[in-house]
Amino acid sequence: DGYVYAEVRKVATTKTVKINFYCPDEKKQIAEPKLKVAKDATSVNTSKLTVPKGYELVEVGDLPIRDGYVYAEVRK
Structure with missing residues (x-):
């Protein structure tokens, strides 16, 4: 029929990482929010x-x- 069908999708330009806020004095995790960063971020x-x-x-x-994950140490 003269047609070629190709499936396409958008290229991901970002990724989501979790930020682990940890307080060693309290020996516990304080929060773990998500953050979007560039796909190739290190x-x-x-x-x-x-x-x-x-x-x-x-x-x-x-x-x-x-x-x-990004591990971020915090204190009060």
């Missing part, structure tokens, strides 16, 4: 994070993405 800058109320980040700068 780290997340702390300036992009919304820290849970009543806490502050222990470390600032770029935090690595490991298996879909």
Whole structure:
């Protein structure tokens, strides 16, 4: 019939990672929100994070993405 059919889909440009806010003083996870980042991102800058109320980040700068998670240490 003169036609070639090809299935197409949009190319993913982002991925979702989980931010694990952990407080070692309390020995517990405080929150685990999701964050969209570029598909090829290997780290997340702390300036992009919304820290849970009543806490502050222990470390600032770029935090690595490991298996879909970013581990961010916090303290009261």
